[in-house]
Amino acid sequence: MTDKVRWGILGTGKIAKAFASALKDTPDARLAGVGSRNLASADWFTREFGGTAYASYEDLVHAPDVDLVYVGTPHPMHYENVRLALEAGKGVLCEKAFTVNRRQAEELVQLAREKNLFLMEAMWTRFLPALAEVRRIVDSGEIGTVRQVNADLGFKAEFGPAHRLFNPVLGGGALLDLGIYPLSIAVALLGPVDTVLAHADIGPTGVDEQTGILLRHSGGGMSVCSCSLRARLPSELTIAGERGHVRMNTMFYRTQTVTVVRADGIARTVPTPYIGNGYVHEVIEAQRCWRAGLIESPGMTHADTLALMGVMDEIRRQIGLTYDADSTQLSSTPPKENE
CATH class of the missing domain: 3.40.50.720 (NAD(P)-binding Rossmann-like Domain)
Incomplete structure (x- = not known):
């Protein structure tokens, strides 16, 4: 070798x-x-x-x-x-x-x-230092039992209908390209999904241009995820527990800091730099x-991938x-x- x-x-x-x-x-x-x-x-x-x-x-x-x-x-x-x-x-x-x-x-x-x-x-x-730090904080019990994850990812796509983001032949749409990111981290943090509720705006080319998703996880937690090709969303991810929350800051998928806010008002920001482009x-x-x-x-x-693909299949079924x-x-x- x-x-x-x-x-x-x-x-x-x-x-x-x-x-x-x-x-x-x-x-x-x-x-x-x-x-x-x-x-x-x-x-x-x-x-x-x-x-x-x-x-x-x-x-x-x-x-x-x-x-x-x-x-x-x-x-x-x-x-x-x-x-x-x-x-x-x-x-x-x-x-x-x-x-x-x-x-x-x-x-x-x-x-x-x-x-x-x-x-x-x-x-x-899944392999960013920021997510590893979030897991460490959650596992420490500092914010209590995690009950909810809120995550969004979106931008205004200035492309024509033939571009891959809008072209159904190329697998276009907000869900497969963007929504998979918040969904993946939500499942990583809260575990398997029991139920799915989804709504979407379907564009003229037949793909979803923005989608909102509510998941109930088998461990009792809930996550709210959204993605958009129409709007520049904050693109943040917040993990909330009984005693506080942790936020992967703006553009959570590239964040180099996470912020912890406790119920007593004490807050701190932790640096989580990554290498190169991540x-x-x-x-x-x-x-x-x-x-x-x-x-x-x-x-x-493999089970993670299969489960996530199954969730997205159900989302697509619901939004047509x-x-x-x-x-x-x-x-x-x-x-x-x-x-």
Whole structure:
């Protein structure tokens, strides 16, 4: 085994670039190659980030010098791309949302287990120092038993209807792109979900442009989550207990501070800086698990991913949002890879 973990990136869009930047900030990681359906796009990518350019996804996943594959394509492509990498014998870190629906996710998890290969959803916020500090504070009992989580994430998307955020063929909508973040942390903090109540504004292209969600968790807590492509929301997350609350401050998914406010009025702010663009922490975890021979991360288990996909399936059922993948597993006309 080499000193550095050799990564292959599948896709050349915005999120792939962010991941490539994170690899530069991870001491024991190296970008080995980038795969695209357009060699010119892969060449351009490698000129900026390094590695070998591959003119197909198949060539990338079969490259002998690639240890782990990061899938950074649009949501509807995740199923076929992850399956391709697993069939080639490579461990996979797949960008959220893991798949379009739970049925697809179950098939991929089963395949990874059959082949004894590492597979993890790239829910990078699960590995941020801020969330670790929140867990420490909650576990200390300082704010009492946690009863409620409130989280939102949203911005005004200034894009046309063909953009992936609004295009149903590309898995568009606020829920899969934004809502998954507050939902994931709410479940991480309050546990499994018993009931779901959701409402949404469906836009002219047929995807949800903003969605509000109320969850009741099996442990007795409640969470209120919202996401929007229409409004710039505060994008904060608050965990409230009987004796106070903890707030992951503005843009909770990138926050470098958390604030504790107790019922007696005493407050303090705790610094929680992260490395690089924040993705480094999930890279470190994926590499740790892969080197240890694990097939999943204890911080983002297969069960976590499947449960969250199930919750989002129910939300989509309630708001009337469907995608092609809900009736067919693989698309005969794959969307563009730009994410």
